[in-house]
Amino acid sequence: MGLLFLCLNFDVNLLMKRVVVFSGAGMSAESGIxxxxxxxxxxxxxxxxxxxxxxxxxxxxxxxxxxxxxxxxxxxxCVPNKGHELVAKLESFFDVSVVTQNVDDLHERAGSSKVLHLHGxxxxxxxxxxxxxxxxxxxxxxxxxxxxxxxxxxxxxxVWFGESVPNMEKAVSIIQKADVVIVVGTSLNVYPAAGLIDYVGNKVPIYVVDPGMPAYQLRNNITHIQKRASQGMEVLFDVFGIGF
CATH class of the missing domain: 3.30.1600.10 (SIR2/SIRT2 'Small Domain')
Incomplete structure (x- = not known):
């Protein structure tokens, strides 16, 4: 009953949204990495x-x-932290794909079912x-x-420095189809991965969760949530009108 109640309290069209979570090292920092x-x-x-x-x-x-x-x-x-768990929980409401710069398996252990690792x-x-x-x-x-x-x-x-990133083409294809993009725990300084945000359409909402100021170009569709990964994900659940 609880899940049904939550679903009825936000736009039913959101259930069809394709959400892409692009995560970096700050996502796993709260797990001690x-x-x-x-x-x-x-x-x-x-x-x-x-x-x-x-x-x-x-x-x-x-x-x-x-x-x-x-x-x-x-x-x-190490074990997954609340940020990982909330990303996984998004799958109860959206079609979620995770594209991560991280080489750990904490997204998978938290329950995310579609995870693409850029750096191995x-x-x-x-x-x-x-x-x-x-x-x-x-x-x-x-x-x-x-x-x-x-x-x-x-x-x-x-994927070591000086080596190509074999999953980049696949990541570009995923992020180009997104209806919502969540960037969490990355300073957007590591290329070519950081360039993924350039493939997001100008009308697609981008939420950047980072306690610092990531290196992105100011765009009208970007909302910066200046918090750690887990706290920022809690804010996003409020933005989306869903409980956690």
């Missing part, structure tokens, strides 16, 4: 390009392996000779000698 920006661009005293590039993998693979093992270990210990997935690894061979990690540690079925070393299933 620190952002590169919070760390001043450094992890364990190393510049990010020293641990997240093909050159780094070639010259200092031990450092790269340790970096992602530690991040993966942290992820196994931390809990997956792939072959170094055949990128189509991708495997789910059941434990946090990847070791040298862990090989794919073709005998090559496995590497993190991550």
């Amino acid at each position: 620190m952002t590169f920006r919070d760390m001043g661009g450094l992890w364990e005293q190393y510049d990010i390009t020293e641990v997240a590039s093909p050159v780094a993998w070639e010259h200092t693979p031990e450092l790269v392996m340790d970096f992602y093992n530690q991040r993966r270990k942290q992820l196994f210990e 997935e931390l809990k997956k690894v792939r072959s170094t000779i055949d990128p189509s061979l991708v495997y789910e990690m059941k434990e946090w540690e990847l070791k040298f000698g862990d090989c794919c079925e073709k005998g090559s070393q496995l590497r993190p299933h991550i």
Whole structure:
């Protein structure tokens, strides 16, 4: 009865709306996953390009392996926060697609059913000779000698600096069909992903949830909600006239 009551209290046309949530590191920060920006661009005293590039993998693979093992270990210990849960709950009212810059699986664990990862997935690894061979990690540690079925070393299933973003075309297609776009937890500084907002029509409402001031061009269809991810999502539920 509760859900039916809520549905009857906002425009029934909203039930047909296609909502795209574009999320970044701030979405997962409340779960304890620190952002590169919070760390001043450094992890364990190393510049990010020293641990997240093909050159780094070639010259200092031990450092790269340790970096992602530690991040993966942290992820196994984290749980989705209220922001993730509210994004998932939007599916009770809208056709929701999540496009995320994050490599964690917290959206999926919170219950979101359509999630596209732009920068890869931390809990997956792939072959170094055949990128189509991708495997789910059941434990946090990847070791040298862990090989794919073709005998090559496995590497993190991550889009490194200097590599193309294979899911960009798919993300553009998703965001172009949106009736509403929610940008949450991203400073919109990381390209090419940040350029997705340029594909949103001028008449499509865009809600930007971020406690800071993201780097977007001022447009009449943008509403900035200057709050953390979970608090901003609560505000949006009020805007949409639905309960949480």
